[in-house]
Amino acid sequence: MAFPLQGEDTCQHLLPTPLPNPYWVGFESNLAKELGITVDASGLPQDPRWLEVLSGIALETHEHTFADPIATVYSGHQFGIWAGQLGDGRAILLGDLRGYELQLKGSGITRYSRMGDGRAVLRSSIREFLCSEAMHALGVPTSRALAVTGSKKSVLRESLETAAVCTRLAPSFIRVGHFEHFAAARSTEHLTTMADYLLTHHYPECQGTDDPYLALFAAISERTAKLVAHWQAIGFCHGVLNSDNISILGLTIDYGPFGFLDRFQMDHICNHSDGQGRYAYQRQPQIMHWNMACLAGAMLPLIETRYGSELAQEHLQKTLEEFPEIYRAAWLKHFRTKLGLLTPNPDDTSLVESLLQLMHHNRVDFTNTFRALSHFDASHDARSNPLRDQFLNRDAFDTWMQSYVARLKEEKCSHAERQSHMLATNPKFVLRNYLAQIAIEKAQNDDFSEVKRLLAVLQDPFSEQPGLEEYAAPPPAALEHIEVSCSS
Structure with missing residues (x-):
């Protein structure tokens, strides 16, 4: 077991609570292959026992046995206040798999659950599954997510929802x-x-x-x-x-x-x-x-x-x-690359900060602004840039663009070279809340196709992906203010 402390005062040895009558909601076949899990033509595990293992029902597949699941104790500060003892209240560490710890989130009550029911809901499980893999594709250090399994078992949060288990992995979950x-x-x-x-x-x-x-x-x-x-x-x-x-x-x-x-x-x-x-x-x-x-x-x-x-x-x-x-x-290294500035200049911090202030005051879309700048050719008239129309204060935008164009002229690289760096840094696709919500609502009606489709889009965030422009669009007005809470 990868967790180094095994005493009674450090962890609880226990079995997951089975998720009744489970079914696949989402499965990441590429990660599965890395883990040595054989998948069939549909992208699901060839061994049907994986569904039971990842739903807390069994501990064994044809090739793997997880002999000693545990939940670990930890403490912490929550919203700046010492909360005392916490711990894995609904996550159970099954064991090790090819350099990862494999953990089931939503797999039942542990001694660290406090007043919780040990379950996770479908909504939050889909969000974690999609975002873990989206962040990995963006190059951000992250835990991974192998699967979500669902059930018709009811759990109560702000309203009645259904239970799910998200299988997540990391080299270590020590916090x-x-x-x-x-x-x-x-x-x-x-x-x-x-x-x-x-x-x-x-x-x-x-x-x-x-x-x-x-x-x-x-x-x-x-x-x-x-x-x-x-x-x-x-x-x-x-x-x-x-x-x-x-x-x-x-x-x-x-x-x-x-x-x-x-x-x-x-x-x-x-x-x-x-x-x-x-x-x-x-x-x-x-x-x-x-x-x-x-x-x-x-x-x-x-x-x-x-x-x-x-x-x-x-x-x-x-x-x-x-x-x-x-x-x-x-931070400056990231934003220099986002702006195609491949050689340092002492004034770059001011250039970046003034752009962010301009974006803030004009409430423009973060992801799409930098993606649009990736396509900007400094040899063209900046006033013809379609991005200009996204800014209410066009004079302020013109002023910033003048500074930006002047800075780009200091660079020795070609437009094509700069664009290549920028397009590999500024994603076209990120997991916007409204996109996740659409996938969740379909899944709540037993349609998991959008989870699969959205995952595929997010796994290639820097490519143009013609025909999928809808996934790069800002949220429509009705879905612009989706609120997400800690309740999951």
Whole structure:
């Protein structure tokens, strides 16, 4: 088992609660092949027992046996407040499969469920399935999703819905919250075991340093800073950046009330449960930095063993202060590429920020704006650019374009070379909330064709895909303000 702690105080050994009369809602055949699962002509597993395994009914297929499923304990800060003990309240880790941990989300009550029913609903399971694979196709570090299985079993949220199980995978599901839990429990032994496991299996480059634990914290913080920079560059809002939702590997995990930006608003809130806007788009870098401060506090006992308390805090603080610099450099690198700027210039930050301000004030579509800029030829009159008509303040747009064209003329690459970089960076297709909602509503009526079709579109986000332009369109007015909550 990949999870390094197996005691009674760290996890619960239990069987999933079977999903009654399950059926396939979605299945990712390409990922299945990577995992050594043989698929048939329809793209589903050739071995029918996979349906039972991924629905919590069985633990064995012809080729694989999952002998010891577990749910793990962790703690964390939720919306900035210490929540104490949490844990896998509806996710059960089946075991390892070709370098991944395979986890069933929605597979029943565990001792960490608190007041929950241990189930996930069809709606949220489809969203996580589609977005995990969409993010992977966009090149964003993420957990993966192999399948969604559904059932007619009723579960109560704001209304009566049906249950589902989402099968998700990651090299490890260890979170910041795991470290916080064992730090709160004053278990330096468990902290050490977990850190040593990460050093051996996921951060081997830190092992030969002067202080491997401090190097481990620095590496985790660096990955996290680069992750959130990537989110900002594609207009992705996570929605619930609680410390228990933060991967120790710098992956995007726990897809809940997420959303991709349509009309760009810097202060966009994608989670209607987030009344104060703690996790708004523009605050994501700050919040992830805050989560790294939580991790620093949890890892302090490990660093103290070498330096003592005061010096350990100084070293961690110094490392924490590097987060904004790493983030800013990664953010600027992403946006330079999005604008086709292949050589650095000191004025690029101002150019990017002024564009984002212009987009914010004119409420233009985030994804489509950058995609349209990818097709812009600097040798043509900028005033003839169709993108100009998307901006209410055309004078302001013209002024920015003058600066942009002047900057492009400093580049030595050809238009074709620049366009190639931009089109490979600025996606045409992202998982817009309204597209997910259309697929969900069809699936709720037992039509899973749109889940399959939308997945195929999202797996090739940078190509033009002629004939599928509807999937690149901004939401119609009636679907522009879909609200997503933590309830799933």
